[in-house]
Amino acid sequence: MKKAFLFPGQGSQKVGMVHDLYTRYDAVKKLIGEADERLGFSISKLMFEGPDDELMKTEFTQPAILTASVAVWTVLKEHGVTPDVVAGHSLGEYSALVAAGVMSFSDAVHTVHLRGKYMQEAVPLGEGGMAAIIALKPEIIEEICEKISAEGKPVQAVNYNCPGQVVIAGATEAVKQACVEMKEAGAKMAIMLKVSAPFHSTLMEPAAKKLESVLSDITIHDAQIPVYANYTAKPELKADEIRKNLIMQAAHPVLWDESVRNMIADGADLMIEAGPGTVLSGFMKRISRRTRTLHAEDAETIENVLTSLEAE
Secondary structure (H helix, E strand, O other), rough: OEEEEEOOOOOOOOOOHHHHHHHHOOHHHHHHHHHHHHHHHOOOHHHHHHOHHHHHHHHHHHHHHHHHHHHHHHHHHHHHOOOEEEEEEEEEEEEHHOOOOOOOHHHHHHHHHHHHHHHHHHHOOHHHHHHEEEEOOOHHHHHHHHHHOOOOEEEEEEEEOOOOEEEEEEEHHHHHHHHHHHHOOOOOOOEOOOOOOOOOHHHHHHHHHHHHHHHHOOOOOOOOOEEEEEOOOOOEEEHHHHHHHHHHHHHOOEEEHHHHHHHHHHOOOOEEOOOOOHHHHHHHHHHHOEEEEEEEEHHHHHHHHHHHHHOO
8 A cells, every 4th residue: 555645735724723633642742832933923822722814814824734734744653654655735745845854844834934924925915816717627727817817917727626626816806807707618616715815826926036045045855755746746856856846836836636646646545635624635536536535634533544544
């Protein structure tokens, strides 16, 4: 059995996440204390108590989700469950890199806090948006985005999540126009997302440049296990390539569907979503129903994973 760990991205956060793991496991208590210390503020208080509108702010959301995901990975590792390959959706790629030994948790939580801050600074609040397009061919989505962008209103496909779901991002008015035109072109739904910036679009290039400076100052090792990169959808082990992929990822599309298919083609036959929410498990149902998928985000679901693996 070849296990792949999948780590979630922004949007999976919720107040109270991993609090039960914090109370049960000393390793998780130590990890979250390390996050508070490196960040210089109490991310644990935001994670456990909220308020929700503060947790939703990108600069806090990103370190919170990373901390929760790494906490789940830490507990699974304590129980002897470790991945053979890893991938993370957008922000989740940093959790995957911690699991692969590429960067320390302390450096990762520091980096994603700044990443979130830079992304929000790149486009003023309200001027950028994202939308999920349901049941429309990617090539039609791309064609409509190119037409609107040619009119001087930037919008593009940025998340190729699974068959039947592509997310677009760009200037708010351009995204709204694209939603109208895509529904006219046959999309089943075009749903504006509750996000604070147009992630992974070309509008994020200022954030990518600032992120490059941060990544040049932290230690990045070769990966101990393959990490499937959002930018290329291919497995990577070399530190220099991983650093480049992280910079490119900030302002380029997330090739999630292709990444997961490549993992399966390379022999991964069990997917474990490690972190808050079940977004990636939902994508898996559309990508490959034949591939077994488990989900771990708290003590109960981790116990379910352990029980399932013991029954093999």
